[in-house]
Amino acid sequence: MKEVKVGLIGFGTVGQGVVKLLRENREDLSARIGGKISLAGVADTDWKRPRKVSLEKKLRLKNAEQLIRDPQVKIIIELAGNFPGVKEMIIDALKAGKWVVTANKALLAKFGDEIFSAAKKHNSEIYFGASVAGGIPILRVLREGLCANRVQSIYGIVNGTCNYILTRMQEAGLDYSSALREAQEKGYAESNPDADVEGIDASHKLAILIRLGFGLNLPLEKIFRRGISRLSHLDLQAASELGYRIKLLAIARESNGLLEARVHPTLVPEESLLASVRGVYNAVYVQGNFVGPTLFYGQGAGMDPTASAVMSDVMELARNLIQGRPAGRIKPEGYETLNPHRLKLRPMDDLIGPYYLRAWVKDQPGVLAKIAGILGKHMISINSVIQREVRDGKSVPIIIITHQALEKNIQKAVREINNLKVVLNPLQLIRIATELE
Amino acid sequence: MKEVKVGLIGFGTVGQGVVKLLRENREDLSARIGGKISLAGVADTDWKRPRKVSLEKKLRLKNAEQLIRDPQVKIIIELAGNFPGVKEMIIDALKAGKWVVTANKALLAKFGDEIFSAAKKHNSEIYFGASVAGGIPILRVLREGLCANRVQSIYGIVNGTCNYILTRMQEAGLDYSSALREAQEKGYAESNPDADVEGIDASHKLAILIRLGFGLNLPLEKIFRRGISRLSHLDLQAASELGYRIKLLAIARESNGLLEARVHPTLVPEESLLASVRGVYNAVYVQGNFVGPTLFYGQGAGMDPTASAVMSDVMELARNLIQGRPAGRIKPEGYETLNPHRLKLRPMDDLIGPYYLRAWVKDQPGVLAKIAGILGKHMISINSVIQREVRDGKSVPIIIITHQALEKNIQKAVREINNLKVVLNPLQLIRIATELE
Numbered sequence: 001m002k003e004v005k006v007g008l009i010g011f012g013t014v015g016q017g018v019v020k021l022l023r024e025n026r027e028d029l030s031a032r033i034g035g036k037i038s039l040a041g042v043a044d045t046d047w048k049r050p051r052k053v054s055l056e057k058k059l060r061l062k063n064a065e066q067l068i069r070d071p072q073v074k075i076i077i078e079l080a081g082n083f084p085g086v087k088e089m090i091i092d093a094l095k096a097g098k099w100v101v102t103a104n105k106a107l108l109a110k111f112g113d114e115i116f117s118a119a120k121k122h123n124s125e126i127y128f129g130a131s132v133a134g135g136i137p138i139l140r141v142l143r144e145g146l147c148a149n150r151v152q153s154i155y156g157i158v159n160g161t162c163n164y165i166l167t168r169m170q171e172a173g174l175d176y177s178s179a180l181r182e183a184q185e186k187g188y189a190e191s192n193p194d195a196d197v198e199g200i201d202a203s204h205k206l207a208i209l210i211r212l213g214f215g216l217n218l219p220l221e222k223i224f225r226r227g228i229s230r231l232s233h234l235d236l237q238a239a240s241e242l243g244y245r246i247k248l249l250a251i252a253r254e255s256n257g258l259l260e261a262r263v264h265p266t267l268v269p270e271e272s273l274l275a276s277v278r279g280v281y282n283a284v285y286v287q288g289n290f291v292g293p294t295l296f297y298g299q300g301a302g303m304d305p306t307a308s309a310v311m312s313d314v315m316e317l318a319r320n321l322i323q324g325r326p327a328g329r330i331k332p333e334g335y336e337t338l339n340p341h342r343l344k345l346r347p348m349d350d351l352i353g354p355y356y357l358r359a360w361v362k363d364q365p366g367v368l369a370k371i372a373g374i375l376g377k378h379m380i381s382i383n384s385v386i387q388r389e390v391r392d393g394k395s396v397p398i399i400i401i402t403h404q405a406l407e408k409n410i411q412k413a414v415r416e417i418n419n420l421k422v423v424l425n426p427l428q429l430i431r432i433a434t435e436l437e
Numbered sequence: 438m439k440e441v442k443v444g445l446i447g448f449g450t451v452g453q454g455v456v457k458l459l460r461e462n463r464e465d466l467s468a469r470i471g472g473k474i475s476l477a478g479v480a481d482t483d484w485k486r487p488r489k490v491s492l493e494k495k496l497r498l499k500n501a502e503q504l505i506r507d508p509q510v511k512i513i514i515e516l517a518g519n520f521p522g523v524k525e526m527i528i529d530a531l532k533a534g535k536w537v538v539t540a541n542k543a544l545l546a547k548f549g550d551e552i553f554s555a556a557k558k559h560n561s562e563i564y565f566g567a568s569v570a571g572g573i574p575i576l577r578v579l580r581e582g583l584c585a586n587r588v589q590s591i592y593g594i595v596n597g598t599c600n601y602i603l604t605r606m607q608e609a610g611l612d613y614s615s616a617l618r619e620a621q622e623k624g625y626a627e628s629n630p631d632a633d634v635e636g637i638d639a640s641h642k643l644a645i646l647i648r649l650g651f652g653l654n655l656p657l658e659k660i661f662r663r664g665i666s667r668l669s670h671l672d673l674q675a676a677s678e679l680g681y682r683i684k685l686l687a688i689a690r691e692s693n694g695l696l697e698a699r700v701h702p703t704l705v706p707e708e709s710l711l712a713s714v715r716g717v718y719n720a721v722y723v724q725g726n727f728v729g730p731t732l733f734y735g736q737g738a739g740m741d742p743t744a745s746a747v748m749s750d751v752m753e754l755a756r757n758l759i760q761g762r763p764a765g766r767i768k769p770e771g772y773e774t775l776n777p778h779r780l781k782l783r784p785m786d787d788l789i790g791p792y793y794l795r796a797w798v799k800d801q802p803g804v805l806a807k808i809a810g811i812l813g814k815h816m817i818s819i820n821s822v823i824q825r826e827v828r829d830g831k832s833v834p835i836i837i838i839t840h841q842a843l844e845k846n847i848q849k850a851v852r853e854i855n856n857l858k859v860v861l862n863p864l865q866l867i868r869i870a871t872e873l874e
Contacts, residue, residue, distance in 0.1 A: 021585060021727050027777040028587050031652075129582075135728035137582025144581075145566075145574025148458060148748030150465050215468075273734060276713055290458050291572035291735060291745040297710060298731035308728040311585030325762065340464040 002035035004318040007067030007098075009089070010080035011044040011060075014103060014130070016053035017307030018077060033315050035322035040073045041066065044080075052303070068093045075317050077310060078102040087111050094124040099321075101313045103130035103306060109204035109220055112211060127313035132205045133158050133282045135305030136298040137312065142212040142286065149288030150341075151213040153253040155436060158205040160280035160300045161189045161196035162228050162248040166265075167278045170236045170245065176229060188280055198227035199248060199263040206250035206263055213286070214252060214259055215338035216345075224262035224348045231265055235358060235428055238386060238399045239267050244356075245275040246430065258346035267356050267432040273297075274436055285436060293437040351407035351431075354383065356399070358428040359417065363396040367422045371398065374416045378409040395424055401432070439472035441755040444504030444535075446526070447517035448481040448497075451540060451567070453490035454744030455514060470752050472759035477510045478503065481517075489740070505530045512754050514747060515539040524548050531561040536758075538750045540567035540743060546641035546657055549648060564750035569642040570595050570719045572742030573735040574749065579649040579723065586725030587778075588650040590690040592873060595642040597717035597737045598626045598633035599665050599685040603702075604715045607673045607682065613666060625717055635664035636685060636700040643687035643700055650723070651689060652775035653782075655698055661785045663701035672795060672865055675823060675836045676704050681793075682712040683867065695783035704793050704869040710734075711873055722873060730874040788844035788868075791820065793836070795865040796854065800833040804859045808835065811853045815846040832861055838869070 008015055022029070022039060030036050042055060043064040064080075067073050068089070076093040078100060080086055087107055093100050095118070102108070108115065108128055119126045129139050133156065142151070157163050161183055168179040180197065183189035195201050203223045210216050228248050239246050244267040253260045268275045273295050277283040282300030287293050299305035320326065361367045372382060386399040402410070414427050445452055459466070459476060467473050479492060480501040501517075504510050505526070513530040515537060517523055524544055530537050532555070539545070545552065545565055556563045566576050570593065579588070594600050598620055605616040617634065620626035632638050640660045647653050665685050676683050681704040690697045705712045710732050714720040719737025724730050736742035757763065798804045809819060823836040839847070851864050 017727070025585060025587055025726070029585065031775040031777040032584055135725075136731060137578055140582045141574055141578070144753065145577045145749055146745065147469055147752050148462060148466065148745050150462055271713075273710065273713055276708075276710055288572075288745060289462070290454070290741040290748075292742055294573060294733075294735035296731075296733055299729045304727040305729055308583065308585050308725060311727075312582055315584050316581065338468045340468040 001030065002322045004035060004037050004074055004321050005040040005072045006037055006075040006077055006314060006318075007040045007070065007073040008042045008077045008079065009064045009067065010078065011042050011051065011055065012079065012081065013303045014306045014310065015042065015044070015079040016051055017303035018079065018310055019055060020053050020303070021307045021311050029311075029315060033319040033322055035318065037314065037318050040070060043067055064089055068096050068098065073098065074321055075099045075101065075314055077314060078104060079310065082106045087115065090115060090126070091118045094118045094122050094126065097122065097124055099125040099127070099317045101127045101310055101317070103128070103310055105131040105201070105204045105208060109207040112208070113217055125317065127317065128208070129313045130306050130309035132208050133284055133296075134298070134300040134302065135308045136282055136284065136296050136300065137309065138284045138296050139208070139212055140312075141296060142209070146286060146288050146291055146294070149290050151254070151286060151288055153287045153435075154209050154213050154251070154284060155274060155433065156202075156205065156209060156250040156284040157247055157274060157277050157282050158250050158284065158300060159196055159199070159202045159248055160282055161193065162199075162202070163277065163282070164188050164280045165197070166228060166231070166236070166246055166248065169231070169233055170240065173233060173237075175233045176231055197229050199225045202248060202250045202263045206252060206261060209250065209284070210252045210259070210261060214254065214343055216259065216343055218261055218345070222261060222345055224264065226264035228265050230428065232428070234397060235430065238358065239356065240270070241386065242384070242401060243270050244268060244432070245270055247274060247277070249274070249433065251433070254343060257341060257343060259343045260346050260351060262348065265430050267430055268436055269434065272436040349408040349411070352404055354404055354432040354434060355402045355410050356430040356432055357402065357414070359398045359423050360395050360425045361398055362422040362424065363394055364422065368398060370420055370422065371400070371417055374413050375400070375402070378413040380405040380409055380413055438467065439759045441472060441474050441511055441758050442477040442509045443474055443512040443514055443751060443755075444477045444507065444510040445479040445514045445516065446501045446504065447515065448479050448488065448492065449516065449518065450740045451743045451747065452479065452481070452516040453488055454740035455516065455747055456492060457490050457740070458744045458748050466748075466752060470756040470759055472755065474751065474755050477507060480504055501526055505533050505535065510535065511758055512536045512538065512751055514751060515541060516747065519543045524552065527552060527563070528555045531555045531559050531563065534559065534561055536562040536564070536754045538564045538747055538754070540565070540747055542568040542638070542641045542645060546644040549645070550654055562754065564754065565645070566750045567743050567746035569645050570721055570733075571735070571737040571739065572745045573719060573721065573733050573737065574746065575721045575733050576645070576649055577749075578733060579646070583723060583725050583728055583731070586727050588691070588723060588725055590724045590872075591646050591650050591688070591721060592711060592870065593639075593642065593646060593687040593721040594684055594711060594714050594719050595687050595721065595737060596633055596636070596639045596685055597719055598630065599639070600714065600719070601625050601717045602634070603665060603668075603673070603683055603685065606668070606670055607677065610670060610674075612670045613668055634666050636662045639685060639687045639700045643689060643698060646687065646721070647689045647696070647698060651691065651696055651780055653696065653780055655782070659698060659782055661699035661701065665702050667865065668702055669865070671834060672867065675795065676793065677707070678823065679821070679838060680707050681705060681869070682707055684711060684714070686711070686870065688870070691780060694778060694780060696780045697783050697788060699785065702867050704867055705873055706871065709873040786845040786848070789841055791841055791869040791871060792839045792847055793867040793869055794839065794851070796835045797832050797861045798835055799859045799861065800831055801859065805835060807857055807859065808837070808854055811850050812837070812839070815850040817842040817846055817850055
């Protein structure tokens with residue numbers, strides 16, 4: 001039986017998952033690729049930390065260099081995370097003619113062009129199916145399964161930490177900080193949670209989704225980004241009363257040759273499938289011009305699901321090696337940005353949609369009239385209003401759902417409303433997605 | 438720009454969708470495959486029928502033979518449906534070295550081995566991504582995206598006609614025959630609806646899913662099959678009260694080396710994602726031993742979604758031709774049955790699960806005691822009972838949800854209950870899936 005040697009860099013959560021999968025599913029893998037995948041070694045800087053998965057001593061290496069220089073090793077799996085020097089390491093491996101598999105979304109979102117150019121220049125390959133939505137093969141779906149479509153929109157729940165926090169705020173009535181603490185205790189959130197809760201991680205994934213779905217190489221700073229840390233339990237409760245759930249969505253949506261690229265908390269109708277995605281699960285909704293609406297759901301992180309995604313890439317490459325075929329199947333969609341329709345970015349100011357606005361105001365007559373007056377002045381018409389029960393007899397929340405309005409006008413109105421003396425806290429503004437199935 | 442010539446057999450709904458897609462997404466297709474797909478001709482026996490999509494006269498052929506014999510034509514797209522001689526035609530095309538793309542699930546379910554052997558023998562290819570769940574790339578997902586997993590279970594809503602009828606019965610309170618008539622009027626059901634409503638179409642799709650997911654080539658008659666035509670509105674209403682929806686599911690589920698293969702109406706918990714799949718939509722839930730639960734959702738039929746699936750296969754093949762690479766990527770998972778764990782079929786009698794039973798009985802004392810007595814005798818314990826309001830003062834429905842029970846025992850008990858004089862109609866039996874997310 002033919003053998004393909006792989007080198008693994010990083011023995012963290014996902015790296016351990018890969019070793020576990022190679023062991024537990026060995027028979028299945030061999031049957032499917034018609035050969036054997038064997039582990040040449042695992043490089044990690046720290047072998048003292050306790051691990052969940054055991055590894056023979058002879059496979060434990062201190063230095064990735066050893067794997068990259070080993071002519072027997074054909075495939076390098078990079079799961080070391082986003083540490084300094086990882087980009088250079090990947091480029092080194094590509095230079096050495098290795099086929100590289102990585103789950104490093106931050107790296108690809110920031111340095112995609114540089115890394116893909118290196119792969120092309122050295123006639124090598126880089127696969128990255130695990131970089132978005134973990135076990136859900138969404139990149140493969142965009143690249144292959146839906147490749148005959150012009151993609152019209154992508155709406156993704158791609159950060160399990162945020163989805164867990166929002167689910168707990170919704171279902172258990174927790175406030176943001178309690179839900180975050182619970183997520184940290186369960187290991188779903190880091191001690192410094194900013195990359196997740198501020199939407200940074202989701203924006204990295206959106207950049208990769210946009211590259212594959214729309215053929216644009218979008219610098220990260222062009223993606224509009226708001227996190228979930230300012231949401232209150234009141235917002236989730238009010239959304240629920242109005243027939244919505246709040247989700248952190250990564251949205252890419254084309255119309256008239258312009259692409260919206262934005263990550264923010266979003267009200268989604270409770271009967272939509274995305275609204276039913278609970279806890280740490282991920283889901284990506286893709287609308288194509290022929291396939292119509294589709295949804296892909298599963299676990300977006302964790303040892304086992306991410307190992308599943310990494311290994312499906314490794315198996316594709318290994319099968320090509322075993323059959324003596326070149327790889328390169330994902331070119332050109334994966335590597336080169338293909339933008340035959342010359343899509344451009346839509347400025348955020350030009351966004352049109354309904355909005356959720358929540359104000360804390362002094363409980364006195366005429367406040368709603370003032371707010372409604374400012375909205376009217378900016379051409380924003382009101383769909384519905386909830387004035388909640390008084391809490392302390394002094395202040396009261398007012399919740400407004402607008403009809404379709406222009407973001408620029410909303411922003412102007414919000415600034416004016418925030419300047420009213422009767423408005424006690426900055427207005428909460430949440431965008432609403434009504435076009436979902 | 439390199440050109441790949443394709444021949445299309447069949448200008449029905451999906452054939453027209455393919456021509457439309459080739460026109461409307463031409464620029465995208467060319468950019469993605471680095472070449473041009475051009476239509477050599479379309480064969481159909483009837484050119485008088487009105488069509489939705491136009492076609493130049495010079496491309497209209499009477500005879501598929503002409504395309505199969507044309508050395509310029511590299512790819513044959515077979516969308517002629519399941520007419521006599523179609524198998525031979527496909528095998529002819531494979532013999533002539535053509536790469537074949539088909540959506541013909543009935544053919545593959547019945548003659549998969551013969552067709553795949555012919556492809557192998559003549560060193561050709563047959564792709565069939567559109568044969569299950571239309572636009573949802575579920576076969577590609579099983580073959581590639583989840584290929585590192587041992588699949589544990591598949592639960593599919595794979596027949597849009599049935600799902601439409603059940604949705605209307607549930608939501609509009611229609612009875613079965615009114616919902617069927619509505620589906621026929623909307624073009625979702627054939628005038629002879631048996632292939633859909635009796636679960637035949639779903640069993641064909643399950644056979645293909647089992648081949649790819651579990652590596653078993655299962656003769657169709659080994660798949661247990663029950664349709665939806667005996668369901669009454671009362672069943673949907675009662676299920677709803679108990680927290681369930683009724684769906685026609687195609688189920689393949691492994692435990693202890695034995696595989697269940699069955700198509701039947703199923704109670705699914707209302708909070709599961711499958712319960713939210715409404716109307717003509719399809720969805721396939723796949724549980725893998727590493728990826729965990731996943732779900733793939735979209736339109737399972739229709740001109741445009743099916744064309745999307747057909748063309749993603751055509752693009753893969755065309756790209757290989759343009760790059761001068763052999764195809765063959767889906768071997769061996771697609772063609773050869775790979776069953777390293779020597780899975781065997783679980784006899785239906787050995788199925789274990791909870792059941793929904795509904796009886797129409799005479800409205801007199803002691804009836805429930807008699808039924809409960811028979812269940813008890815067969816080791817079936819009762820979870821809950823609903824005795825519905827009296828309709829005519831003479832007969833009354835009794836609905837029972839059992840705890841986990843053995844199918845063999847249930848069947849024995851049902852026979853005995855049906856023999857009771859107080860039971861007016863044969864018992865309704867619906868299996869319950871509790872293990873879904």
